[in-house]
Amino acid sequence: MINLALAAALILVLLYALTQRRRASRVALGMGVLSVIGLGLVLAPETANALAESVGVGRGADLILYCFVALVLAAVLNVHLRLRAEHETTTELARTIALLSARRPEPRNRDGDDPAI
Secondary structure, eight states, X not given: OHHHHHHHHHHHHHHXXXXXXXXXXXXXXXXXXXXXXXXXXXXXXXXXXHHHHHHTOSOHHHHHHHHHHHHHXXXXXXXXXXXXXXXXXXXXXXXXXXXXXXXXXXXXOTTSOOTTO
């Protein structure tokens, strides 16, 4: 039963990746490839066990978990770096706008009164 639910979820992710390929082609490609690999492992779980044994991991589920953790960490790092770059760009734009819109203060009289009054 869980295999059916996982397969359905991965098919939905694959369909979503296909709809997003023009907007973010590399991300969509990565999501598509991972979805297809996930579908293969869900439909043939013995493949994950054989692959895990070949790389020195006890179970296929453990190997999948390790790979998932590594991918999530890479994605978080990528998002962090993008947000940092956008923050720097926003700061630079704010500085530029502030400098371009700065006005000189109007001169005051000797006694400190505003000349316009």
